[in-house]
Amino acid sequence: xxxxxxxxxxxxxxxxxxxxxxxxxxxxxxxxxxSQHVGNFMKEFNPSVRYDLQKYxxxxxxxxxxxxxxxxxxxxxxxxxxxxxxxxxxxxxxTDIVAKLYFLRLEAIFDEDYFPxxxxxxxxxFSEMFRYHIYGIASKKGLQY
Amino acid sequence: xxxxxxxxxxxxxxxxxxxxxxxxxxxxxxxxxxSQHVGNFMKEFNPSVRYDLQKYxxxxxxxxxxxxxxxxxxxxxxxxxxxxxxxxxxxxxxTDIVAKLYFLRLEAIFDEDYFPxxxxxxxxxFSEMFRYHIYGIASKKGLQY
Numbered sequence: 001x002x003x004x005x006x007x008x009x010x011x012x013x014x015x016x017x018x019x020x021x022x023x024x025x026x027x028x029x030x031x032x033x034x035s036q037h038v039g040n041f042m043k044e045f046n047p048s049v050r051y052d053l054q055k056y057x058x059x060x061x062x063x064x065x066x067x068x069x070x071x072x073x074x075x076x077x078x079x080x081x082x083x084x085x086x087x088x089x090x091x092x093x094x095t096d097i098v099a100k101l102y103f104l105r106l107e108a109i110f111d112e113d114y115f116p117x118x119x120x121x122x123x124x125x126f127s128e129m130f131r132y133h134i135y136g137i138a139s140k141k142g143l144q145y
Numbered sequence: 146x147x148x149x150x151x152x153x154x155x156x157x158x159x160x161x162x163x164x165x166x167x168x169x170x171x172x173x174x175x176x177x178x179x180s181q182h183v184g185n186f187m188k189e190f191n192p193s194v195r196y197d198l199q200k201y202x203x204x205x206x207x208x209x210x211x212x213x214x215x216x217x218x219x220x221x222x223x224x225x226x227x228x229x230x231x232x233x234x235x236x237x238x239x240t241d242i243v244a245k246l247y248f249l250r251l252e253a254i255f256d257e258d259y260f261p262x263x264x265x266x267x268x269x270x271f272s273e274m275f276r277y278h279i280y281g282i283a284s285k286k287g288l289q290y
Contacts, residue, residue: 090280097273100260104253105246114245128242135235136281 006060013067017075027083028134028145034075035130038106039123048117050110073103080137088142098137105129152208162220172228173279173290179220180275183251184268193262195255218248225282233287243282250274 020033053061076099083089109115109125135143165178198206222244228234254260254270280288 092276094269094273097260097265097270098277101250101253101270101274101277104256104259105250108246108249111249114249115242120242124239125242125246128239129246131237132243132246132281135283136277138280 006057006063014071017071026145027079027086027088028138028142030082031079031134034079035126039126039130068103068106072106073099076102083137083142087139088145089137090139093137102133105133158212159216162216171290172224172231172233173283173287175227176224176279179224180271184271184275213248213251217251218244221247228282228287232284233290234282235284238282247278250278 016037017034020030020037023030023033025033050061053064077095080089080093080095080099084091084093084095106129109122109129115122115125138145161182162179165175165182168175168178170178195206198209222240225234225238225240225244229236229238229240251274254267254274260267260270283290
């Protein structure tokens with residue numbers, strides 16, 4: 001049952017991404033909408049939920065991580081390519097490397113050794129990371145936008 | 146003996162950082178010099194060396210990781226603070242969070258699941274990551290520099 005609920009939940013995530021895509025926003029606005037959505041998701045999916053999953057349903061946590069690895073890296077890569085085509089992102093970005101680096105940073109938010117959740121709010125780390133990301137990829141035109 | 150050589154090696158790293166500091170460069174030039182140095186260090190310290198250390202001298206790898214964690218995070222944080230004071234970096238940076246995120250990305254370069262060393266050159270991933278970092282933290286004045 002828990003596996004079914006988790007699968008349904010992940011499908012909803014994918015549906016949400018498709019909904020955002022249908023709006024035909026530019027790369028930066030898409031990134032902002034997706035990030036707001038991911039931010040809300042992070043709020044729900046706090047470190048104690050992760051801890052419980054690891055303890056009681058490790059196979060669901062594994063499914064969640066696999067989902068993120070395959071779908072989210074591809075989503076980030078598409079967003080980078082879109083932004084480069086729209087000249088809102090730097091044209092010299094290696095989309096493959098940057099997508100993976102950004103994804104690994106998303107993972108880092110949950111690293112208890114670095115961001116123990118009694119000292120850091122997941123949302124603060126997330127928004128700091130988001131600013132760091134958008135400035136890191138934006139072109140001059142993108143920064144003015 | 147291996148521990149002594151490794152300790153000596155890490156002391157040399159720290160000495161090199163102090164040498165760069167003595168030059169009294171601004172934050173961006175310091176970051177470039179340090180990164181060139183770290184880039185060379187990465188070239189020497191390739192993933193197969195890491196693999197051998199993990200296998201034969203795990204305590205040395207642990208020492209190396211601990212060194213990086215404490216010294217490098219502090220070095221990054223100082224560089225961020227210096228750049229903010231010089232108005233070369235954005236003034237809204239949370240230096241604590243960004244220093245840790247950058248450090249975790251340095252670690253990610255060695256993640257064989259994402260950057261297998263038969264497909265990626267450590268130096269390419271490093272220079273992509275460096276550009277992504279500098280654009281991510283620079284102010285308008287810093288970008289013009």
